């Protein structure tokens with residue numbers, strides 16, 4: 001058993017540059033390391049799950065074992081990392097004090113609340129000030145869900161995944177795996193077998209969710225993998241804006257994160273999903289850091305529906321992530337706005353897939369990659385126009401910004417058009433922070449570092465402006481912190 | 489205020505010098521104009537004064553308020569009160585003039601040991617100045633200088649000058665490409681800021697600006713050197729008979 005010890009943020013490992021690198025001393029309840037059918041059963045039993053869900057997990061588990069034997073991890077992405085030993089990972093770690101789920105904030109472990117304070121998400125404050133209902137996932141178990149009462153009145157369900165399994169089994173049964181099937185890909189399949197918790201949101205027909213829903217993920221226990229699952233369903237004419245934030249303390253060893261997010265919109269519904277991903281990127285020398293293998297996919301099932309992904313990816317040693325939209329309903333819209341930053345030894349391989357099936361479907365991709373230090377940034381995107389997709393329109397814009405001359409930016413677009421009425425536009429650019437711009441700002445008294453920051457966030461603004469206001473501020477701040485030392 | 493002695497400068501990595509022994513001295517409260525043919529080194533001089541990294545100073549001394557500034561970074565020079573209105577201002581996508589000027593003013597106030605202006609006070613000042621320099625308020629909601637017309641860029645430089653209230657303002661052809669109204673605005677801006685402890689160095693090709701702004705001293709810059717210094721009447725002479733005689737004299741040197 002691992003006993004976490006406190007590391008101050010001035011620790012020599014990172015030189016204090018990863019601001020959120022601290023460890024909370026909460027007792028953890030671990031299942032033994034390694035993956036087996038028994039572990040899957042244990043996770044399911046711990047959570048008191050119904051038989052059908054255990055069956056689903058086991059199907060996923062057996063499929064994963066087969067995949068691991070036959071093909072192993074996918075290898076097409078432009079990322080390099082040491083072999084992951086899947087038997088050296090804890091697949092379940094619940095804070096001990098919350099094995100009985102807290103009924104209210106008062107029941108939440110004060111240490112844990114203190115952690116959220118340090119993260120800058122004081123739950124009590126935020127719910128009042130910002131009108132954000134937060135579902136905070138600490139390691140894998142949801143510790144607190146706020147604001148639910150007000151939401152309940154509107155018929156909105158927002159709770160941890162486990163609660164949803166208990167209280168809304170029909171919705172879970174109907175939608176779980178309906179966008180990302182358990183057999184989808186190596187990491188999604190692994191998640192399907194061992195996911196420990198996550199968030200669930202359901203917006204009933206005609207309801208516009210009045211506040212932004214938010215989940216804050218944080219990894220804590222050393223050697224644990226994090227496998228959370230998010231499922232959001234917007235019923236006919238519903239709207240919701242959903243925020244996801246993440247941090248992890250720094251560790252010398254790498255941590256595996258394999259999450260799955262599924263979004264479903266029915267007729268005239270809209271989901272706006274915003275992420276700020278700030279998992280520990282590893283030390284300057286490339287030691288440790290989170291391996292972030294995430295499957296995010298939405299389906300516009302209904303007509304006139306819309307799914308919009310916005311992400312600011314500053315963290316993780318490795319990012320492997322392609323939030324996608326399946327445009328099935330006629331006149332549906334998919335959007336992807338992304339800023340991915342790779343500094344020091346970070347590697348980001350990220351992009352999107354837009355699959356056009358319905359008529360008059362429209363997709364927009366704005367992908368911006370910032371590479372600094374020895375960072376490697378790859379945009380990988382697919383636009384697929386199926387024969388049924390009359391008059392589909394896609395606009396893709398890929399911009400790369402290089403800071404320094406040891407980093408790399410790569411663009412890998414895949415385009416498949418099977419209907420001649422489609423209209424596709426693709427723009428790409430690569431730039432550097434220009435000396436003229438820097439001198440202009442500095443000649444006004446702005447320091448070199450601040451000038452770089454201003455130019456870089458300005459360059460990213462098309463994406464950042466898609467974020468809800470509070471998140472936009474945080475995103476700017478994160479870009480700044482993440483680039484410290486890379487400029488000047 | 490500003491003392492330049494035998495300044496020699498060239499483009500980084502180039503052998504040929506652009507400034508070849510330039511000397512001048514500007515006292516507190518004075519307005520100096522520099523005129524000179526295209527390519528004579530006026531912009532180079534203005535940029536070297538602010539420390540643009542494209543240039544190297546090979547020899548000479550520049551002091552600002554008795555401090556040797558040649559080792560200072562551009563932002564350090566700016567914080568001490570130097571300002572350059574650019575001939576060709578840079579375009580910076582996604583950065584709004586408001587945000588940029590707030591940062592610049594905050595930096596300057598912090599350097600002076602003052603608190604940053606509150607957002608409300610700043611906004612009021614900003615809106616007033618935007619109106620004063622006649623910039624379309626919609627323009628300053630866009631990206632800094634991006635897609636601004638030539639004249640709009642110059643007005644934006646004036647906006648910054650008026651907001652930042654420097655001790656020494658260098659205007660590099662701020663009057664070029666301006667319509668008559670804009671020209672008057674530039675002149676009014678400069679005249680209203682004239683004070684015993686603020687100086688101006690105005691680079692211009694046209695006598696007409698000097699009809700509005702009465703300079704104390706006029707310099708003629710040819711081939712990297714000041715070849716003639718005089719009063720306002722010198723600008724008239726140039727306007728009437730061009731630089732021919734000065735160029736000949738410079739070549740003869």
Ligand SMILES: Nc1ncnc2c1ncn2[C@@H]1O[C@H](COP(=O)(O)OP(=O)(O)OP(=O)(O)O)[C@@H](O)[C@H]1O
Nearest residue numbers: 499506524525526527528529530531532533542575
């Ligand atoms: N960064 C640079 N790289 C190369 N050459 C330069 C650079 N800056 C200036 N020069 C050269 O130095 C000379 C002086 O240029 P400068 O821009 O200072 O002239 P100017 O007097 O401002 O002219 P104008 O009246 O046309 O604005 C020119 O020959 C110019 O081409």
Ligand SMILES: [Mg+2]
Nearest residue numbers: 530531532575
């Ligand atoms: Mg010039």
